[in-house]
Amino acid sequence: MSSGAPLPVSPLAVPFPALPKVAGVRLQTARAGFYAAARDDLLLMRFEGEAACAGVFTRHGVGSAPVDWCKARLPQGHGRARAMLINAGCANSFTGEPGAAAAARSAAAVGAALGCPAEEVLLASTGVIGVLLDDARIAARAGDLVQGEADWEQAARAISTTDTFPKGAGATSEIGGVPVRICGIAKGSGMIAPNMATMLAFVVTDAALSPGVLKSLVRRAAPRTFNAVTVDGDRSTNDTLLVFATGASGAAPISRLSDPRLIPFAAALEGVLLDLALQLVRDGEGATKFVKISVEGARSEASARRIARSIAESPLVKTAFAGEDANWGRIVMAVGKADEPVDRTRLCVRFGPLWAARDGKVASGYDEAAMSAYMKRQELEVAVDVGVGEARADIWTCDLTKQYVAINGDYRS
């Protein structure tokens, strides 16, 4: 179990935003005591009636009891739910049958307090792997969780593990002229923090969307948002993104993805998801640089994304960022090891506005001093053109610092 002692706030942190009021959802937090520190570690999101729901879960081969529970409730990745229960401090992952039973009991306890079946309560857990969830601690607080109201920032703090700042994002949009709101929170720093699992994100809108439409919107946005960020390439057993639509805004119900009234809303939702995803990078363990990697001229968007990910996850590239070194040789190395179609005689590498390589050679007029000055910025952009097509993709990442090694290596020593 983590001591819960706070780490220094990331230098890349952003303030928690002012968020609009989303109709049809109430939040409440409580302390189950999974941490020694006096902090809330439970969050219940309860919906008026049943909210439409769509989710994206870890593709991790091992998984966890709460992810299994949600997948069973949302067999096609969408459905409806009355409430969403999240705990921090214990991932209930790699806990076998006893873990599955503990998850079911915690859903039942909250369902009993709400007056609904356990099956209408979704679950997420984050924290230590391999420790059975002590669900009695949750049942003891179920009564407190179904009354009163916490704000989004309190909610974000209650689900944090090694996060150094609470992560929230929101937007207002409209559907057929009626205002709708979108708010969300997320947690995660390394893809897995010290002995902890998990990226979690929960987004609620008061638009009225069918579960199927919601699922399509989430699946479409995921590759450009949560799947476009990487801290260390490590994926957790518990990663979960769930989006809920309460329908309480009074806006017209939407049940077709092609409905033109959905266009501004879809863009706003993607913006909220991207905002949350980028905050995960800003809290990357030990991060001091926020880096956008853009790959252009690729054969396909998927190919561009694989090349960008190869760059973003290369330890040699990431340590060069930490050292403020415009080491384009390592970028070239990472492009090549992606094993994707590239034309090395047309390969170009740019750091912000400065060309490092053009057409497969060092750029004429390469200016080491200007490059070094650029690399001292806190936010960097690296653009690569691989010269074989028209497709592009962006990936966001951070640098790899001694502090990352200290956080992840010195943890128990």
Add this chain to the structure above:
Amino acid sequence: MSSGAPLPVSPLAVPFPALPKVAGVRLQTARAGFYAAARDDLLLMRFEGEAACAGVFTRHGVGSAPVDWCKARLPQGHGRARAMLINAGCANSFTGEPGAAAAARSAAAVGAALGCPAEEVLLASTGVIGVLLDDARIAARAGDLVQGEADWEQAARAISTTDTFPKGAGATSEIGGVPVRICGIAKGSGMIAPNMATMLAFVVTDAALSPGVLKSLVRRAAPRTFNAVTVDGDRSTNDTLLVFATGASGAAPISRLSDPRLIPFAAALEGVLLDLALQLVRDGEGATKFVKISVEGARSEASARRIARSIAESPLVKTAFAGEDANWGRIVMAVGKADEPVDRTRLCVRFGPLWAARDGKVASGYDEAAMSAYMKRQELEVAVDVGVGEARADIWTCDLTKQYVAINGDYRS
């Protein structure tokens, strides 16, 4: 260009071995001056007559002029050669047509000194990426390289870049009762050292093997030797393994892979390749732990290797080794993210003799104190059984330390 200033010797270093005399090859080193420091940076291996030759090159999509040169000389991965020229200090990678011309001129200069066509001289380069090879510096020393003789340790030192110790291995074997010798050298620390490219390895035997047999032996051994080690998962533009057979031992020529006289020799050759490959891990940048990852119970050997590699290349696993933390939760995470067939209800994780997890749960009798004591060792073994088959594979790696970040991040600062 690197200053050539020496790094502290790796705590995992092994002494350079006493090596047998291989008939039919002579080595010579010289200083071209690619480094400011007074050190040799050229090696010529010259063979009596033509040696059979087989190679494995980087699958890197960008490649380099010397790799292109060798591939053109050995279109099927095998052939014959009179000499092998290696330089350190300049990788001649990402240098376009001028780089290819410089490579050709350096081969021609050595060929002229030896009295053979340029095409009979193979090339390898290691050092800075994106800098054109100054081949005049090599031509100026060609005359010196074709006379006299250096030993294997001098040869290993001449091709080093950021290596902290010279790497050599050898064996004696027999073919049809006649003694044969195998000697080799290698260089490399990170897969790419600071702004440097490359793993290079050169092995010479005085057995008489056809180029095709030699190629088959090398291809068969590569997945279990050089392709079974990883420092940071980064691959270079110049990685090259070349094996030569001079035939000067007097042993019977072998031209069929199924020849039973080849059996002891094949095992000895694989032993030399593995020895060299493991020395690369022992010189992993910043490494303090030498770790063998064994995956058993997999669906296929390739699947076992992919799972082992996922574990070995996970930053969270590698930092846990650095922190002497038996963090089996991270091992489970890395197994899962490999997206290979595993049965999570049968998953077992063992550190040396100590079970951490069995049948998908923490092992009964898990002893944290015993585990912590084990993790303090310099050489560690992690074994994972994924419970779906009979296949197995080993991967060797090292830990990820603050020193790795310092070496690769502080380089130019």
